[in-house]
Amino acid sequence: MSDTTQTGPVLAADGTPLKRSLARALRMQKMRALMLIAPLLVFILLTFILPIADMLFRSVENRIVSDTLSETVVTLKDWDALGDEAPGEAVYESLYYDLFVAAEAKEHTKLGTRLNYEETGISSLFRGSGRKVDDVGEDHVKAIERANDGALKDEALWFEIMTGGSSAEGNTGLLDAQRAKLSQLTGDSFAGDIGFVPGAEISALFPRMATAYTDFALFTAIAEEDVVAEEDPWETVFVAFATAVQSAGGAEKLASYTGPGAAELTAAAEALAELEPISFKAAFLDMDEDWGDLGNWRTIQTYSPNYTSGYFLNSIDMQKGPEGAEPRPENQQIYITLFQRTLVMSLVITGSCILLGYPVAWILANLPTRSANILMILVLLPFWTSLLVRTSAWKVMLQQQGVINDVLVWLGLVDDAARLVMINNQFGTIVAMTHILLPFMILPMYSVMQTINPSYLRAAKSLGATNWTAFWRVYFPQSVPGIGAGSILVFILAIGYYITPEIVGGTKGVFISNRIAYHISSSLNWGLAAALGSILLAVVLLLYWAYDKIVGIDNVKLG
Amino acid sequence: MALTPVQNQTPAFTAAVSAAAGGFFGLFVGTAQGSGLLGLVIGAVLLGAMGFVYCNLLAQEKPVRWATVAVFAIAGFLLGGLPALVVGALFGWFAGWFIFWLATSSYRKHLPPYLTPGQVLWYYSFRVICGAIFVFLITPILVVMPLSFNAENFFTFTPEMLRFDPEGYSLKHYQDFFSNDDWQQALWNSLRIAPMATFLSVSFGTLAAIGLSQPHVPFRRAIMAVLISPMIVPLIISAAGMYFFYSRIGLQGTYFGVVLAHAALGIPFVIITVTATLVGFDRSLTRAAANMGAGPITTFFRVQMPLILPGVISGGLFAFITSFDEVVVVLFVGSAGQKTLPWQMFTGLREQISPTILAVATILVAISICLLTTVELLRRRSERLRGMSPS
Numbered sequence: 001m002s003d004t005t006q007t008g009p010v011l012a013a014d015g016t017p018l019k020r021s022l023a024r025a026l027r028m029q030k031m032r033a034l035m036l037i038a039p040l041l042v043f044i045l046l047t048f049i050l051p052i053a054d055m056l057f058r059s060v061e062n063r064i065v066s067d068t069l070s071e072t073v074v075t076l077k078d079w080d081a082l083g084d085e086a087p088g089e090a091v092y093e094s095l096y097y098d099l100f101v102a103a104e105a106k107e108h109t110k111l112g113t114r115l116n117y118e119e120t121g122i123s124s125l126f127r128g129s130g131r132k133v134d135d136v137g138e139d140h141v142k143a144i145e146r147a148n149d150g151a152l153k154d155e156a157l158w159f160e161i162m163t164g165g166s167s168a169e170g171n172t173g174l175l176d177a178q179r180a181k182l183s184q185l186t187g188d189s190f191a192g193d194i195g196f197v198p199g200a201e202i203s204a205l206f207p208r209m210a211t212a213y214t215d216f217a218l219f220t221a222i223a224e225e226d227v228v229a230e231e232d233p234w235e236t237v238f239v240a241f242a243t244a245v246q247s248a249g250g251a252e253k254l255a256s257y258t259g260p261g262a263a264e265l266t267a268a269a270e271a272l273a274e275l276e277p278i279s280f281k282a283a284f285l286d287m288d289e290d291w292g293d294l295g296n297w298r299t300i301q302t303y304s305p306n307y308t309s310g311y312f313l314n315s316i317d318m319q320k321g322p323e324g325a326e327p328r329p330e331n332q333q334i335y336i337t338l339f340q341r342t343l344v345m346s347l348v349i350t351g352s353c354i355l356l357g358y359p360v361a362w363i364l365a366n367l368p369t370r371s372a373n374i375l376m377i378l379v380l381l382p383f384w385t386s387l388l389v390r391t392s393a394w395k396v397m398l399q400q401q402g403v404i405n406d407v408l409v410w411l412g413l414v415d416d417a418a419r420l421v422m423i424n425n426q427f428g429t430i431v432a433m434t435h436i437l438l439p440f441m442i443l444p445m446y447s448v449m450q451t452i453n454p455s456y457l458r459a460a461k462s463l464g465a466t467n468w469t470a471f472w473r474v475y476f477p478q479s480v481p482g483i484g485a486g487s488i489l490v491f492i493l494a495i496g497y498y499i500t501p502e503i504v505g506g507t508k509g510v511f512i513s514n515r516i517a518y519h520i521s522s523s524l525n526w527g528l529a530a531a532l533g534s535i536l537l538a539v540v541l542l543l544y545w546a547y548d549k550i551v552g553i554d555n556v557k558l559g
Numbered sequence: 560m561a562l563t564p565v566q567n568q569t570p571a572f573t574a575a576v577s578a579a580a581g582g583f584f585g586l587f588v589g590t591a592q593g594s595g596l597l598g599l600v601i602g603a604v605l606l607g608a609m610g611f612v613y614c615n616l617l618a619q620e621k622p623v624r625w626a627t628v629a630v631f632a633i634a635g636f637l638l639g640g641l642p643a644l645v646v647g648a649l650f651g652w653f654a655g656w657f658i659f660w661l662a663t664s665s666y667r668k669h670l671p672p673y674l675t676p677g678q679v680l681w682y683y684s685f686r687v688i689c690g691a692i693f694v695f696l697i698t699p700i701l702v703v704m705p706l707s708f709n710a711e712n713f714f715t716f717t718p719e720m721l722r723f724d725p726e727g728y729s730l731k732h733y734q735d736f737f738s739n740d741d742w743q744q745a746l747w748n749s750l751r752i753a754p755m756a757t758f759l760s761v762s763f764g765t766l767a768a769i770g771l772s773q774p775h776v777p778f779r780r781a782i783m784a785v786l787i788s789p790m791i792v793p794l795i796i797s798a799a800g801m802y803f804f805y806s807r808i809g810l811q812g813t814y815f816g817v818v819l820a821h822a823a824l825g826i827p828f829v830i831i832t833v834t835a836t837l838v839g840f841d842r843s844l845t846r847a848a849a850n851m852g853a854g855p856i857t858t859f860f861r862v863q864m865p866l867i868l869p870g871v872i873s874g875g876l877f878a879f880i881t882s883f884d885e886v887v888v889v890l891f892v893g894s895a896g897q898k899t900l901p902w903q904m905f906t907g908l909r910e911q912i913s914p915t916i917l918a919v920a921t922i923l924v925a926i927s928i929c930l931l932t933t934v935e936l937l938r939r940r941s942e943r944l945r946g947m948s949p950s
Contacts, residue, residue, distance in 0.1 A: 026775060029773060029774070029775050030775050030776065030777055032770075032773070033770045033771070033773035033775065033776045034770065034776070034777070035770070036766050036767060036769055036770025036773075037766075037767045037770040037771060037776070037782060039763055039766060039767070040763040040764060040766065040767035040786065040826065041767070041782065041785065041786070043759075043763050043822075043823070043826075044785060044786060044788075044789070044823060044826065045785075047801075047819045047820065047822070047823040048788070048789050048797065048800075048801075048823040049785065049788075050804060051797070051800035051801045051803065051804035051805065052792065052796065052797070052800040053800075054800060054803050054804040054807070055796070055799055055800035055803055055804075058803055356692050356695070359685065359688055359689050359692060360689055360692050360693070360696075363685075363686070363689045375693065377931070378693050378696055378697050379696060380931055380935075381697065381700065381924075381927070381928065381931060382696050382697070382699075382700060384880065384927040384928075384930055384931045384934075385700055385923070385924055385927045386880075386883075386884040386901065386920070386923045386924075386927065387884055387886070387901075388884070388886060388901050388904045388905060388908070388920070388923075389700070389703065389920040389923050389924060390699060390700070391908070392703070392904065392908055392916055392917065392920055393699035393700060393702060393703045393920065394699055395714070395908060396699075396702060396703060396706060396714050396715070396917070397698075397699055397702060399714065399715075401713075401714070401715045402714070402715060403702055403715065403716065406715060406716065410591055411587050411590055411591050412587075412590030412591045412592075412593070412595070413590060435695065435696065435699060438696060439696075467678060467681070492791055495793065496792075496793020496794065496795055496796065497793075498793075498794060498795045498887050499886055499887060499905065502909070503905075503908050503909065513793060513795040516795050516796075516799060517795055517798075517887075517891075520799055520802060520891065521891070526803065529799055530799065530803070533795070533796045533799050533800075536793060536795075536796060537792065537793070537796050540791065540792060540793060540796075541792075544784075544788070544791045547791075548780070548784060
C-alpha cells in the first residue's frame, strides 16, 4: 500500500493526527471515570475527611484565652514570667474590663474550665471572680451616681453623652471592632443595627469609656434585645470614667469636652475628687488572693497564643512551662502508659490471632471444598454477628457467675469461693477481642493459602524433608503474605477499639480510645481528645500506608 | 474410600488407648465429685474393660454401640437426673464410637499409607486443635441463645435450666423487647437510619466503583485509599471528628447527621464488593450494547447492572449491617432521639444488666445468619454469572 511511503503523521478518519485523536479519547475516558468517582469523593471529603481535618485543627487550636481575655493577653505579653513579681496595674486593669464582658456573656467559666486542665484551681478562681467583678470601684460608681442629685442615673443622658448628640460625628470603626470582638468571644453573630454609634469626640477623649459603653450597647441590643437608651450602663462605664478623670491629665481632658452632659460629668468628677483612684490590682487581690499567684499568671501567659502545642505535650505526659516543655509531675503521667498498654495489648491480640488463625486457615485451605465451605460458616457467622452481641456473649461467659466459671466450679477445678476474675481486666479484653478479630485474620490467610500448591509440600517430602522442614522451609514462607495482611488488619482494628474494652476491660484493660471518648463526653477537654486522637490516627495511617505497600488496598476481600 | 488397607487392632492396644481416654474423662468427673484419683481409676478401668470386650464383638457393632448409649444414659439418670442423662448418653455415644474406631483401625483408613504412627497421631491432634478453635469461635454465640430464654433476670444458667425444667425457661425477655418502649423506639430508629444510609452508600459507591474500574483512572491508588479510609480509621476518631465538625455545622444530634455518618462508614464495603465483581466484568458486553445503539444509561441498566447486581446487593448488605451494628459514631453524632438498637444494648451492658439484651442478641444472630446466607448465595450466583468456577 502507499501508506508505507507516507512521511507525515498518521491521520485518523476525521483528518486529525492519530496521536492527538488517541490522546483526546484517553482524556475523555479519564474525565468520564473521574466524573463517576467525583460525587462519592466529594461526599467522603465532606462527611469524613473534613471532620477529621477539623479534629486535627482542634488539637492545636487555643483561641479561647485570647478571645476571652483579648486585652489582657496583650498587656500580659510584657510581663516577665520568670521573675517573682505579679503583673503590674495595667494587666489587672485590662483583666477587669475583659472579665466583666466575659462574665456578662457567661464565657468566663468556659475559660476557667479550659485553663483548669493546665493548672488546677483556676476554674474556681474565674467562677468566683466573675460574680464579684461587678463590685470593683463600687464607691466610685456610687459617687458618680449620687453627684448632681442623681443626674447620671439617667440612662437617656448616658446615651446622649456617648453618641455625642444626634448630629455628632460617629466612630463606626470602634463599633465594628467591638462587634468583631464580641462575636469572637461568644461565637454568635453580633451583626445588625443597634441604634447606637459611639461619638467621635468622646471616643477620642475617653477611649476606654467609649469602648465599655459600646460593648454594653452591643450586648444590650443584640444579645438581650433591649433598647440601649433605656438600660442602665454597665459599671465598667462608670469605672472607666473615674479612672480616666483621676489619672494624670484627666481633668484637662474633661475640661476640653463640650458635648452633651459636660456639666454633669464635671460635677461627677468633682465628687470623685474625694476618693482615692481605683487600684485594680488591690481590688482583684481582695476578690481572691490567688490573683497574686504567679503560677496562674504564667498559665494564662503560656496559653495566650491562638495555637498551642499544649494538648500534644499533654498527651505525651509533658506540659508547657515558662521555659518550654517539661515533664508532668509523676502522679499525672498516664498517657504514655496508656499508649504503651494499647500497643502491647494490640500486639498480644494480633499474636494470639495468628496462633489461632493459622491452623484454622490451613485446615480450611486443605480440606475438600464441601467440608471447607461448611467450616467456613463457623468463621463467617461470628464475622457477621453484631459486635455488641459478641461482646455481651463474652460478658456472659467470663463474669464471675458466668458460664466458664460455672463449668470450672462444676468440674471441681476451681473452688466456688475462689472463682476466677476474668473480666474487667486485661485478660477479658484480650480474649474477647481475639475472638472478635479472629475472622479478620483467618480470611486473608485463607485466601493466600488457597493459592499455595499442595504438590510443593509433597515434593519437599519426597526429596527427603521431614514434616517440619517441609512446612517451615516450603509452606510457611509462601503463607507469610497472608500472615502479614491479616496481622496489619487486625492490629489496625485492635489499636482503635472502643466498645469491647469499655465493656469487658474494667479500668486496667482500657485502650487509648476509651480515654479519648472520656475526654469528649465527660471531661469535655476536646483539645486533648483531639490531640490523643491525632497521635492514634498518625499510627494507624502509618500502618495503613504499610498495608497498602505490602498488600494493596485493592486486594482487601470480604468473606 | 480407603487409602490404606487396614486390619483390626489387638485388644491390648484398644484397651490401653480407651483406658487412657477413660482416665482423662474420669479425672474431670472425679474432681467434680470430690476425688480426682478415684474418678481417674474408675474411668480407666471401665473404658479399658469395654475396649477389651468390644474387640471380640466387632461383628455386632451397631447393637453394641446402642447398648452403650443406653447404659450410660440410664446410669447418668440414676446418678444425676435429666441433665446427667443427656451427658451420659453423649458420653456413651462417644465411647462406643471411639472404641470401635480404634478397634477396626478406621482412623488409619483414609490416610496415605506412608505416614508413620507419629504423623497419624499429629494428624488427629491437629484436627482436635482446630476443632477447639472452632469451638472458641462459635461457643459465645451459641451460649447466648439458651440464656435468652432464662426465666430469671440472670445472665447465667439457673439450676432449673440445667435440669431442663420448663419452669426455668420463658419468653419473658422477648416479651419485654417487644413491649418495652425504649427497645421498640431503638429498633424503629435503627430501621429508619440503616436503610437510608445504605441507600446513600450504595448509590454513590456503585457509581464510583464503576468509575474506578475503568482502564485509565488518574490517581487511582490515592482515590482508593481515601475511599477505603473510613473502614481503616479507628471508629473513635471518626466519631470524634464528626462530633466536632457536625456540631459546628448544626448536624450533630440530627437524623440526617447520623445517616450521613453511617453512609460514609458503609462506603468502603460497597466499593470493595462492587469493584471485586467488576474485576471479571467483560467490557465487550457494553461495547456490543453501544454498537447496537443503546445509550450509556440503557447500557448501564440493561447490561451492566444485572451482571453486577449480586455484588451491589452484597455491598448493600454489608453497608446495612455496618449501620445497623454501629454504636460508636451514633453515640457521639446522635442524640437521645436517634438512639439505635446497638446504643440501647451498649447502655444496657454498661448500666442495668437485663437479659433482654440476650434476647435482642439472639434476634440479631438470627438476622445475621439470614444476611450471611444471602451474601453467600449472591457470591456464588455472581461467580456463576461471570463464568468463574462455582466453588
